[in-house]
Amino acid sequence: MLGVNSDKDRKALKVTLAEQDITWRNWWDNGLIDGPIHTTWQVVQRPSIYIIDAKGVLRFKEIQADQIDAAIDQLLAEMTKGDK
Amino acid sequence: MRVLIGTILISIVCSTAIAEDSIAAKEYQALVDEFELEGGARTFAKRFLKIAQEHPSDPKATEALLWVVTNVRGRSDTTAALQLLEKQHASSAQLSSACANIARSRSIAAEKLLRAIVTQGDNLETRAAACFHLARLLETESGIIVQLKQQPELAPRVLQYYGKEYGKHLSGLELADLSKQRELVYQQMLRTFSKIKTTDGTMGELAQKALFAIHHLTVGKHPPEIKGEDVFGKEFKLSDYRGKVVMLSFWGHW
Numbered sequence A: 001m002l003g004v005n006s007d008k009d010r011k012a013l014k015v016t017l018a019e020q021d022i023t024w025r026n027w028w029d030n031g032l033i034d035g036p037i038h039t040t041w042q043v044v045q046r047p048s049i050y051i052i053d054a055k056g057v058l059r060f061k062e063i064q065a066d067q068i069d070a071a072i073d074q075l076l077a078e079m080t081k082g083d084k
Numbered sequence B: 001m002r003v004l005i006g007t008i009l010i011s012i013v014c015s016t017a018i019a020e021d022s023i024a025a026k027e028y029q030a031l032v033d034e035f036e037l038e039g040g041a042r043t044f045a046k047r048f049l050k051i052a053q054e055h056p057s058d059p060k061a062t063e064a065l066l067w068v069v070t071n072v073r074g075r076s077d078t079t080a081a082l083q084l085l086e087k088q089h090a091s092s093a094q095l096s097s098a099c100a101n102i103a104r105s106r107s108i109a110a111e112k113l114l115r116a117i118v119t120q121g122d123n124l125e126t127r128a129a130a131c132f133h134l135a136r137l138l139e140t141e142s143g144i145i146v147q148l149k150q151q152p153e154l155a156p157r158v159l160q161y162y163g164k165e166y167g168k169h170l171s172g173l174e175l176a177d178l179s180k181q182r183e184l185v186y187q188q189m190l191r192t193f194s195k196i197k198t199t200d201g202t203m204g205e206l207a208q209k210a211l212f213a214i215h216h217l218t219v220g221k222h223p224p225e226i227k228g229e230d231v232f233g234k235e236f237k238l239s240d241y242r243g244k245v246v247m248l249s250f251w252g253h254w
Helices: A010-019 A036-040 A065-083 B002-020 B023-038 B041-054 B059-071 B076-088 B093-097 B099-103 B109-120 B124-150 B152-162 B164-171 B175-192 B203-216
Strands: A002-005 A025-028 A048-052 A058-060 B227-229 B235-237 B246-251
Touching: A010 A025, A025 B227, A048 A065, A058 A065, B023 B041, B023 B059, B041 B059, B041 B076, B059 B076, B059 B093, B059 B099, B076 B109, B093 B099, B093 B124, B099 B109, B099 B124, B109 B124, B124 B152, B124 B164, B124 B175, B124 B203, B152 B164, B175 B203
Parallel strands: A002 A025, A002 B246
Antiparallel strands: A048 A058, A048 B246, B227 B235
C-alpha cells in the first residue's frame, strides 16, 4: 500500500499520519492537487485508488472501495501461481 | 448620384429579400413559429426532415436537419437527419458550430457524420471542431462501457436513455476497439489540428495528454514511474515495489 498525498502542509500531514495510524508510505506531491505526480497520472478525483500487479502492470483504476479486497486477492493468487 | 445609390440600395434589399423568401426558408420559418407555439419537438422532426428532403440544395435544408439533431435526440428521425447531413451537407459552413450537438445526439450516425466533417469540412476550424467532438464522443462511449462492466445492472437504463438503436450499439462495443479508435483520432488531432486552440490548451497538447493516458494510464499498460520524497523527505520509487501487488491511493484532506 502506497499513497500520493496532496495536502498543503507537510507538518500537518505528519500529524494526520500519526493520528490516523497511517502506516503506508506516501509521496508528498508538493502540497498541490495539481502537483507533478497528480498531473502525470492525470488524476481527476480524490480519493482515487489504483492497483498494480507484481509485473508492474496497471490492473484496476479508480476502483470502488468494496471491490478492492477481491481485486487484491485475485492479483496475489496470480502471483503465487506464477511462482510455481 | 443620389438616385444611383438609391437604386443600388433597393436592388440589394430586393436580392436579400428574394434569397430569404425561398420556399424552403418560408416553410422553415413557419414550422419554427408553429413549434414555438405548440412545443413537442418529436412531432415536428419529420416535418423539418421533409423540408430538407424536398429542397436539398437550399441552405435552409442544412438548418432544418440541424434543428432535428439539436432538438430531438436518440430517435430514428435523429439518425435520418444525421445521415442526410453526412451525405449532402458535410462541407456546409453551418456545421462549424454544430459539432457539439452532433456528438450529443445519441445516434449511431453521429460518429460517421463527425468523421465526414473531419475530412470534408468547410475550413480547418470546422474540421478541428469535428475532430475534437469525435474524440469526446469516443471518450464518452468508453466511459459508458467501463461503467457497464463495473455495474452490469445499469444496462436497461443505458437502453432507455440512449434509445434502443444506439443503446444496443453501445453495449456491443469493445473497449480495446474504442481505445484503438481513440488513439487514431488523437494522432490525427496531433498531425492536422495541433495549433487550434481550445479552452484547455491547444489541440496538440490535448492530444498528447490523451495519447499518454491511452499508452500508460489504461488498465493493462505499464503506468509511469513515481519518484519523489515521502513526508519525512526520504526519496523512494514506485519501481522499488516491483514483484509486489501495489495498491496506490491518491488522497488528501482539503
